[in-house]
Amino acid sequence: MKLGETVSAVRSNRVLLGDQVRPAVILIQDGKIQRILKHTDFSGDAACEVLDVGDSVVMPGVVDCHVHVNEPGRTSWEGFWTATRAAAAGGVTTIVDMPLNSIPPTTTLGHFHEKLREAAEKCFVDTAFWGGVVPGNQLELRPMIQAGVAGFKCFLIHSGVEEFPHLTDCDLHAAMRQLQGTGSVLLFHAETEVQPTSEQNGDPTHYSTFLQSRPDVMEMEAIRTVARLCLQYRVRCHIVHLSSAEPLKLIQEARQAGAPLTVETTHHYLSLCAESIPAGATQFKCCPPIRGSANREKLWLALKEGHIDMVVSDHSPCTPDLKKLDSGDFTQAWGGISSLQFGLPLFWSSASKRGFKLCDVVRLLSQNTAQLCGLQGQKGGLAPGYDADLVVWDPERQFEVKANVHHKNKLSPYLGVTLLGAVRATIVRGQLVYREGSFCAEPLGKHLLVPPRRNQVQL
Structure with a gap:
C-alpha cells in the first residue's frame, strides 16, 4: 500500500x-x-x-492540543509543513495551534483568517486553532468563536513576545463576561509575578539560578486567581502546562466547589528533572521551569489519581541562536522545548514503568485532549462514526x-x-x-473549525 x-x-x-x-x-x-x-x-x-x-x-491517533507552529511571521522557528510532518512521524493525527508566537497572533477575526490562509495546503495532519485574549480584544472573541476557533489562550505574566501582552484583572473580567454562555474555554498560562524572596544574582549558566527565579508560588497565586474567576463566571477554564504539584490541592478544591476547571501537564515535566540538567544546557529551558524529581513524582501520582486531565507537548521551538548555547545563559535563552514528534514514546517510556496501561495513553493523550477543544465524537476514539x-x-x-x-x-x-x-x-x-x-508526497490534513458550543462540557 x-x-x-x-x-x-x-x-x-x-x-x-x-x-x-x-x-x-x-x-x-x-x-x-x-x-x-x-x-x-x-x-x-x-x-x-x-x-x-x-x-x-x-490505537486512536494522538491529539496534541498545545502546539506553537509560529506561522506566519516566525516561520524560521517552525511552520505548518515541518510541524505537521513531525506530528505525523510521532503518531499525532490532530494538532491545535496556539495563537502565539506567530506574527500577527491569532487575536482578531482578521488574524484568524490570515492564519487559515497561511496554513492552507501545508498540513500533513488535521489542524485546529486556538484564539488569543489580549488587552482590549474582548469584542473579537465571539466572532472568532462563530468562525471556528477551539477556544482561547491568555497569559497572566509576560508571554515572552511583545505582540501578545498579558492580561490585567480588568481585562480578565471583560473577557470572562464575553465568554459567559458560549461554552468556549479559556486557557491560562498560569504564572504571575511575585515579590522576589532574595536577590537573584546566581551564576546564569547554572539551571538552579533560573529555577529560583520562577518559584512554585508563581503558579500557585496564578491558579488561585483562575479558580476564583472560574467559580465566579462559570466559564470553562483550563490550566496549561502545570509544572508544579503544589497547586493541585487548590485545583481539586475548586472543582469540588463546582468550577469547570481542567488542567494539563507536559512531557518535559514528566520526563525531566532539575537535578539532571547540566550547566549551560539551555535546550532544557522552558516556562514554567522543569522542577525537581520529587515534584515530578507528585505529577505522576496526580495523573494516576485523575487530578491532571491530559498530557501535551507544548511544542515551543525557536532558532538555535535564541537558545544562547554559546554563552549557556539560562536567563537570556528562549524558553521552550520541542517535542511534538516524540510525545507518545516520551510518555510511554516513563508511564509504562509506573503501571500505566495503553488505555491510559489514549485517555490522556487523545480522548481528553480532543474533548478540551470541542472535537469529542470526531477525534480521539476508536468507534464507528469517529x-x-x-x-x-x-x-x-x-x-x-x-x-x-x-x-x-x-x-x-x-x-x-x-x-x-x-x-x-x-x-x-x-x-x-x-x-x-x-x-505522503502532498499534505492531506485539513482545517478543523470547531462549531460553537452552547453547553459546557466537563472531562
Missing part, C-alpha cells in the same frame, strides 16, 4: 478497544470508522485495501532520538536519548500519511 492512498481496512492482532487489546479489523469508509470486526468475522474482498500490521498496536485517525506503533521497541527529528529546528533536550515505543505508521481520516520514516 502506497503512502497517500486511502485504506479500506486495518488489521492487527493488537487493536485497543476500550481497555482491552485484541485482534480486530477496522473497516473505514469515507474517512470514518465504519465498523470494527473480529478477525474471524472479516472475509474481505478484492476491492478492499487492507493494511495488515501484524502484532503492532493500533474519524479514521490511527497510530500504528510498537510499544516494546526502543529507538534513539538522533537524525530522525522532523521539526524545523533540531535542537532538543532529548537528542541522544533512547525511548520506548516506535511509531510505524500514521493514518489520518483513512489516508496513510506516514510509514516507516517516509511521508
